[in-house]
Amino acid sequence: MVSNNQLFHLFLFLCFFQITCLHAQLCTQQQTSALLQFKQQFSFYKYADYGSCDSVGILSYPKMESWKEGSDCCSWDGVKCDNNTSQVIGLDLSCSWLNGTIHPNSTIFNYFPHLQRLNLAFNDFGMSRISSEFSRFTRLTHLNLSCSSFSGKVPIEVSFLSKLVSLDLSYNFGLRLEEPGFELLVQNLTKVRELNLRDVNISSVVSNSLLNLTSLRHLDLSECRLLGKFPDGIFHLPHLNELSIFGNLALTGYFPEFINSSSPLQYLDLSYTNFSGELPDSIGNLKSLKALKAYDCKFYGSIPTSLGNLTEMTDLFTGMLPSSLSNLGNLVHLGVWGNNFEGKIADFLPNVKSLLYLHVESNSFSGPFPSLGANLTKLVYLDLSNNQLRGPLPSQIIGLPNLTWLGLGDNLINGTIPSWVFSLPALGYFNLSNNKLTGHVKEFKSTHLTVVDLSNNSLHGRFPSSTFKLVNLSSLILSSNNFSGELDMLCHAISLQILVLSSNSFNGSIPRCLGNFSIYFYVLDLRKNNFSGTIPDTFAKENYFETINLDSNGFEGPVPKSLENCQMLQVLDLGHNKFSDKFPYWLGNLTSLQVLVLRSNKFHGPILNSKFKFPFPNLRVMDLSNNYFTGPLPRKYFKNLNAMMNVDEASFELQYLGTPSPSASIYYYNDCLTMVIKGSILEMAKVLTIFTAIDLSKNNFEGEIPQIIGKLNSIRGLNLSHNSLTGHIPASLANLTMLEWLDLSSNKLTGEIPQQLRNFKSLAVLNLSQNQLIGPIPQGNQFDTFSNDSYIDNLALCGPPLLNACNPRTPQPPPLMFQQEDNTSSGFNWEVILPGYICGLVWGLVMGYFMFSRGNLSGL
Structure with a gap:
């Protein structure tokens, strides 16, 4: 049994423990007041992060709303205290809807000497400056000010925070780090492991002091306007696993040699720089590399066969692709789009079970469509578009149960579309446009289809009506084929945003349900078909139509007055029909209309x-x-x-009239226009906004x-x-x-x-x-x-x-644009010569001139 003495000691221990816990939880009154005063500097605006938090999967809500007078600040949302001293050591106010300015005299700088972590990311501080008072946080190890609308010069005092292991100033597009700020920053932050300065305007050469940051694991200097040659030694920092210098167009360098296989590099992005030269064969020693990106660089030469040792690659370089790529047994993502590769895809397509993504679009690959084989059961993304693939598609391919993206557009593929294509169960994006395909289109098995583009082929017959019933279908592009039939099934397309059926043989009338698409419908392009009848006067209020093109059909009757509800309408083309009506003056109220x-x-x-x-x-x-x-x-x-x-055309960016798919950037509709231009009838496939x-x-x-x-x-x-x-x-x-x-x-x-x-x-x-x-x-x-x-x-x-x-x-007319009449300036004495010119041609010319000159003044 437990003695009374033992019970008494246990009681004392519990009391002491409770008192200690209570003491540890209580925030000092001074810091509580300082935080409440800091709160008063801001208003709460739900979209202060411009949607960035949702895009990165972070919950966005006003954390400061839980901060109340009389409560323990250590219990407040976003506040962390030291259990022993009750001092605030952490503030995480990221994605907190903050809208306002952090002033240099803010209370946050005066009463938190023990602060170690400060996260203010994803807020809106109104393009205010980063105060030099941040240097007061001498114990700070983590500072995150990313994506919060800071601007101006980064104060040199930030480099005094020598205990920082993580500094993130990224995505503040108005920030600049002027000399000697960048040099001081990398000289003093010797303990830093994560340094993210993306979009900070540095505009200088890369400091060699970066080589002293031996603890560095993550370095992002993307779009910093860096100049000169990038130091090779940075690639060899002993703990570096992520390096991005994307978008520094004036930055030069060469891909370094990797003599041993100890490099921890996993992610490397050199895209949109001026790197050049060959890829060394030693790249195969990067055993940990998962992502290699080099869009739009100046690399040349063959891809080394040693790349077969890489676990994942996302982007390769210009040059020839050897067949030895098929030895990449661990490849997950192969992306070589936008280069000048040639040869047959079958020569290098890796026959590996782990492959998920295959990007080889926009090259010069030729030969037949590759036989994918039964091993690629995990393949999710396949894009071979904009190449020179020839011949028919394989009549039979087994597998591909996970394929969501199939892009084969802009090739030379002929023959019919085989059944296995329509049977892909997970297909969401399907593009076979700009080929030489014939035959009919069958019903799709997948219920996930979002985009179907079969334009510019020789397909014919009735398009399967079941496609219109797909609940996710947003873009259907069938232009320039020979499809036929009516559009009754259109009423089932409840999510349709872009419908392009131009240059076919569709017929019948437009169903009355058309105007009920008040939420989703953006583009209706039915030009060059055999439609007839009147246009339903059912366009709902607050619809989102931007383009309605009915050119070259047999529509008749009046223009529907409900088109006035299309306040977003930019292009209305009713040309080459049988409309009989007075001028629809009420279209003048469509303030967005650009083409009529x-x-x-x-x-x-x-x-x-x-x-x-x-x-x-x-x-x-x-x-x-x-x-x-x-x-x-x-x-x-x-x-x-x-x-x-x-x-002012100089201030205009070269753009075309068109509509992107609102659901995703996977399809863009370009408005077209047929018009008499310089005496000839021309069809513009794209219309410049300055036209x-x-x-x-x-x-x-x-x-x-x-x-x-x-x-x-x-x-x-x-x-x-x-x-x-x-x-x-x-x-x-x-x-x-x-x-x-x-x-x-x-x-x-x-x-x-x-x-x-x-x-x-x-x-x-x-x-x-x-x-x-x-x-x-x-x-x-x-x-x-x-x-x-x-x-x-x-x-x-x-x-x-x-x-x-x-x-x-x-007499010659005066050179000025709107010269006043001057009877004395002609050089003629009218009293003398007038009788001789009454019936003459010269008199007619002179009178015509003076009548015209009066018209200039009175006709304005």
Whole structure:
């Protein structure tokens, strides 16, 4: 039995233990107050991390909300205290929705001398500077300020934190580490094991002091604008297992020799640098290497056969791939995309059970599709696209139960699609576009399909309706084949985002369910088919349509008024149909609309002034040609086409109109456009966002060309031909300095060609034929390149390139754009010579000139 004395001692021990525990849990009042004051500096914004926490799998929530007055700060979320001293030794406020600024006088710098770990990653500190006061944390071993919107110069005082074993300043795109900051940093942080400066602007040569960091395990200097030659010795640091210098375009170097097999390197990324030379055979000594990346470098030569010792490779280099690659028995990931490799894939494809990913797209591989064999049962990703593979696909392949990605597009594969392709149970991405395939498409076994692209082949017949019922299907691209049938099954495609059926033989009408796709549908491309009937007036509010292209079908009736609900719409092409309607003025309320094509229909009546104050503010292309529009040209619309005015093209990044797949960056739809350009009908497979043009030709417009059209100084093409326009050619057209083609032919224009138009520098095609123009043709610049065809069938034009010379006494118009009338500047004494010119040609020219000059002043 336990004696009373023993029980008493046990009781004392428990009391002492409890008192000790309570003491260890209590945070000092000073530190509690300091943390609460620190909390007051911020507001909580859910998206302060811009979604980064979710992308890396870290839970995002406002940790500071648990910080309350009167409670023990050691129990607060994100706070860690020393069990013996109750001092705060750790603060983890990563992904805490913090939005605000850390001021140099913040309480956090004054009352936490024992702090060892500080993590402020994935917040938004409003591009504030990193304070030099961080140097007060002299015991700090881990500092993480990554992805938190810091900017400015990294203070030199950070290098005084000599006990740091981990420093992460990555993904703060406004940070810079100026000399001698980088040198001091690597000189003083001799204990550091993890150093991540990705995206910090260093802009200097790589410090040789890095060679002294013998404890370094992880080094990331990606996109730091490093210069000069990268020191070979860094590759040989005794504990280094991850090294990335990705994206330093001016960084040079050679792949080092690895004499022994003791290197712990597992991950090596040299992509987008200026590394060059051969890969040494000693690379095979990197027994631990799992990932080798070298996109867009300047390596050359064959891949050493010793690579067979690597456990995993993700990227190789330019040069020839030897068949000895088939000896890589442990290979998991082979990626050689975007190089210049040649030969047959079957010559090097490793016959190993461990292979998961095979990236060989965008090379010059030829020969037949390889026989994958039954051993590749783990294969998940297979992309052989954009090569020169020939012949049919194998009629039978056993296995591939895990294959989710099959990319065979842009090759020379012919024959039919074998049954094993449709039977792949896990297939999610399927691309056989741009080949020479024939035959029918069978039903897919996989229910996971997200993208199906069979475009640009010779497939025919009815497309299996069951495909439209796949709940995950987001992109279906069948263009340029000979598929047929109706679209009733479209109503089952509840997740469809991109539907491209152009250049086929589909027929029937569009089902009324079309407009109900208010959440997912982005692109509807049905051009060049045999569809007919009216367009359902069922477009729901708050839909996400960006492109609707129905060109070259048999649609009729009015334009559905519910299209006004498509506020995201950028491209609307209804050309070459049988629509019969007045001009749908309400489309002017679509503020995102950039391309409007109504050409070759039965639209009629005048284009009245818009009921909207600023119609079509972003319209870049307007094609209303070959209809039955009447009345004057739409002056108010010209006045508000802001996207055709004062465009600074130098500030524009070269982009095409199009729509990425919203679910993932696995498919991108490029808008196309058919239009009369420089006198010829052209189909643009891609449309630059800086392309601007107006085509109102082949209608019944009348009246004068408004001066206001001269404000569209960023327009590249203007076609007003085959109308009944009268009056003079406005001199304000000379403001259209970007103009590449101008067609005013087949109208009733009178007067002279304004001499100001000779200032055109980009004009390649001019057609003023079949009008009533008179007087001298402007000379110089682009006008010296135009032939007689530009001027035929006018009343009395003269001068080159025509054979009839101008009367030397004919007065020349003043050179200025909008010169005022000046009756004394012509050099003529009207009281003396007027009677002799009343019936003469010169009198007509002079009067035409002065009428035109008045028009310049009053027509604006």
